[in-house]
Amino acid sequence: MTELLSVSTSRRYGTLSPLRYPGGKAALAGLFADILTGIGIADPTYIEPYAGGAGAGIALLREGLVSKLVINDIDPAVHAFWRAATENNAELVDRVLHSPLDMDEWRVQRDIYRSKPKSIIDLGFAFFYLNRTNRSGVLNAGVIGGNDQRGNYKIDARFNRTTLAERLRAIGSLSAKIEVSDLDGRTVIKRYGRDPCAFLYIDPPYVQAGSQLYLNSFDRRDHEALAKIVREVSAAHWLVTYDTSPLIERLYRDLFQCRLELNYSARHPGRANELLVASSSVGAEVSRLQSLDATVA
Ligand SMILES: C[S@@+](CC[C@H](N)C(=O)[O-])C[C@H]1O[C@@H](n2cnc3c(N)ncnc32)[C@H](O)[C@@H]1O
Incomplete structure (x- = not known):
């Protein structure tokens, strides 16, 4: 019991x-x-x-x-984000620091996300951008503040560039200790199941x-x-x-x-x-x- x-x-x-x-x-x-x-x-x-x-x-x-x-x-987009954070860290940080935070850019990133590009950095950044600018971080929930951007909270409400760049750089500096994969979860559990240090x-x-x-x-x-x-x-x-x-x-x-x-x-x-x-x-x-x-x- x-x-x-x-x-x-x-x-x-x-x-x-x-x-x-x-x-x-x-x-x-x-x-x-x-x-x-x-x-x-x-x-x-x-x-x-x-x-x-x-x-x-x-x-x-x-x-x-x-x-x-x-x-x-x-999820290919989640995976692309983590690959970019560990393998293309400087480029990802650069995009976080310099990409416009407005509806034109939001539409660009949404279209990139929907087009499922092969490029890890493009898909990873598009996912990240939508995750930080959409309501509750949900990718199909719509932008914070609505399309007309008239709400109390707007597209940039959860996009503090400095804080996000710091978190990403910390991940970049630890990337040698991070392994990223896109397998079925069960395969990963099987792979580590016999490891007493896991x-x-x-x-x-x-x-x-x-x-x-x-x-x-x-x-x-x-x-x-x-x-x-x-x-x-x-x-x-x-x-x-x-x-x-x-x-x-x-x-x-x-x-x-x-x-x-x-x-x-x-x-x-x-x-x-x-x-x-x-x-x-x-x-x-x-x-x-x-x-x-x-x-x-
Ligand atoms: C409950 S969320 C995990 C939340 C996470 N613990 C956190 O703190 O952010 C479940 C995740 O599992 C992923 N997922 C769904 N099916 C999967 C599968 N068969 N193998 C691996 N990942 C899967 C989804 O893409 C989603 O990101």
């Missing part, structure tokens, strides 16, 4: 990902730092098979708490919200197939977060589960309740932190 615990998190390390991501999990970095310390993995490799904004991973790498970061996302943070598209928020949503069979692969992980330490759903509780029955109370989520400002499922090693740490009543903020 699974015990339900409650863990509160908040942003110990602030926001360090350049991307705004619906449901982004930067707030979990503090909890992950405590878990990694508790387990005591030497030179951990931190892997996000469903990375999106990779908010927690970037924070852990910048803090020197993990030795290597694997950012995997099957810590996998698995944040797949959700059961309820997934289809509206992300380009790639999961159906029931995808959730089942993922659970099967996660159950086969033999040595790596892992943690999955999901929306609370009877399907997920059933798929991961017999494994460590607890409720996760997030103080912040991009979609629902305020508190959000999620389900956390974990390997026995990670589950033991979460229980220990809970019983200590430690602040995991």
